[in-house]
Amino acid sequence: MINSSRVNFVQATVESIDKEAKKVVTSEGELSYDYLVVALGAVPETFGIAGLKEYAFSISNINSARQLREHIELQFATYNTDAEKRPERLTIVVGGAGFTGIEFLGELGNRVPELCKEYDIDQKDVRIICVEAAPTALPGFDPELIDYAMNYLQGKGVEFKIGTAIKECTPEGIIVGKDDDTEEIKAATVVWAAGVRGNPIVEEAGFENMRGRVKVSPDLRVPENDDVFIIGDCSLIINEEINRPYPPTAQIAMQQGETVAKNLAALVKRRFS
Structure with missing residues (x-):
């Protein structure tokens, strides 16, 4: 070349x-x-949010993507081996509904049914949650494209929390806030794709x-x-x-x-x- x-x-x-x-x-x-x-x-931009660097995965290079893939597969592989089922193993939070976050959600929506079949898991037990602080997904894109992308992903089981900010990432999951309300979401997998x-x-x-x-x-x-x-x-x-x-x-x-x-x-x- x-x-x-x-x-x-x-x-x-x-x-x-x-x-x-x-x-x-x-x-x-x-x-x-x-x-x-x-x-x-x-480089990833965490906006000073506590715990993101320590407890969240990023998709910044090929090695981090491989690490994330192996981690998600491990959660599915061990879900049915736990003495007591842990729903957070099958809960995946994606921070950010920009271009990277939406593309990752699309790939995840295709991969989850394969993992459920491979490890004998009811897909209804899987939660995929996208948290976006902005008032819309895919800021800067055409509204028709935004609606199409969100409807498509919701059809694959993705939940959207738009206008909701991640306040903190913890070893157990995340804490989010909208207006004056806060909520803890327990998740074994948190992926940060909300900014560079x-x-x-x-x-x-x-x-x-x-x-x-x-x-x-x-x-x-x-x-x-x-x-x-x-x-x-x-x-x-x-x-x-x-x-x-x-x-x-x-x-x-x-x-x-x-x-x-x-x-x-x-x-x-x-x-x-």
Whole structure:
């Protein structure tokens, strides 16, 4: 995929960006640049909610996804072996009804019937609960798509608690709140999919940002830093029609990648012409 005669591929971890010196510090040394494209992705955002880091699963990489899959299968496998049935083993809470949360719920809705059949469990004993603090699922998406997604998932047994915030995550489950009311939901599995922020390296580099995301120009460059492009989860682009940021999806990141490649080619051509 990479033409080694035209691309110098360096496998390393980015540690910091010095935009004044136009250098990137990596685990393998420093790299200087004429133009820089920042595409460092995102990290989970817990918003300071107590217990999330300690007791909730995330879906931040392939290894965390494998760990979550094995944990859920273990709960189903041991449910019928307990001397006394524990309903919380079959209760799965998903924090967040954004793009990641809804996609995970869709996969979970397909997997649960298979697990029930494999371990001889009545599917009615399984609870899948999605908790979303915002007033709607899939914020920023078309209302018709939101209704379709929610109706589809409810048909697969997913319960939605919209406009409800997770106050705390505990070893036994979660505590949620809506208005002045609080409720404890006991669950052996809590999955946090309610937020990400741009890579902290972006903040540490001194770019003006909102939760690690930099508002970029239409050409995807950073205002006041014409030699730096930022794309993907670290970028913030406003949809002027609804005055809200575009969601940080893979589809948009791919379009940004193509746009940056064309813009860089034009800049280099202009520079040497």
